[in-house]
Amino acid sequence: MRRFQLYGWRDLPLADACGVLAGATGATFDLHDSDYRGGEYYAGRGRGGEEITVQENAADDEGYLVEPDFPGHRTLAYVTTGDEDPGRHLEAEGLELLRDEVV
């Protein structure tokens, strides 16, 4: 089982969001690029093994947002872990939990 969480910020720039997550999880982030993901984004792994990607809720060339259910959130963070729940820890850092799934 894996836990997939989506967090968001309404107006925090991408680099600042990485700073918040780095402080909260101990992750160091590397810059990546993917057309599918909307351009440049950051990926890292926290000290607890959680996989974290931070990206803009960008619109593609047809105007579709990466996460169309959350148009008011400018910056997104996907956090994937085992089945433990890091949610309270991250929400304490000012992140808004938008989605939480265990698959």
Added chain:
Amino acid sequence: MRTTVGANPLELRRLSRTLEDGAEELLRIRRRVDEAAARLRRGGSAAAELATVSRWLADGAVDARRRAVALEDEGRRPRRHPGGPTPMSPWFGDDACPKVLITVQLPLPGLGTKARSRPSEHLAVATGCQTEVTAPVPVTTPDGVLLAPASLRLHTGDDAGDEGGGGGRGAASGARRRRVPKGFANAESFAAFGRRLRAGLRAAGLRDAEPALQGSSVRGYSFRTGELFDVGRTSDLDVAIASPTAMSRAEALGVGLRSGGARTGPLNPAQLERLGLGDVSRTLAKTLGRPVHFMVFESMEAAAARGPVIAVPGS
């Protein structure tokens, strides 16, 4: 062509001249498409505009043939292409594959093209081994409704035939060398990637899936920033999965469809897991040292309409 260009300054200068010529030719054709669009807005006939486009393509064939002959005179052997010219995606010349290929998709009423809308106009040139000039042109109906842009693409080099057609032509060419996307050291590593990916798709029960690379590994540069592949950051791999089965499953799982039901968005980690693609995604990322992202399409034509593709080897 790729290795030759990198090693041979003369070849590089020749490619540069070809690109410059091609850009001028593209702009000339673009002006003509603008004129056609204006005529359509004034109530012109779609059939008449198709005839006009055919005449432009005939003109282009002469020009492309001249270049192919010139290159042949310089000791390069033009390749043959097994497919004949088609009205909407023409191969210039009928007995030699030209060095310059211009693909025109002009969506006109009743012609059945699957070209998708790209609202932003741009003209991009990537230099080096992967070259492309693209200039989407808006085409509107007489009452001003945007139908879809005509997509004008100009490719140079031996890779020309692998783009824009969803990879099917590449497979049909048989003996022709398959293009290797950025991010792979050689054809063998690309083939190994193809075997792992296809095994993962089969394990997920997607037996009708046809995968293809898209994005900066195909273009050689980021569509968003223009930065070259892997320069200053890690460029990920974007994989289009053409699979009616995957589309049905995605829709059943509540994954939002886009482009009139022709595709999903980029699959997020939870969606990948639910579709049974989590394991293959992680395995490929670990093997390649870079993340692999997926988007599902109803067909390879739908994927190719959104950008150039390179079919993943294997079957």
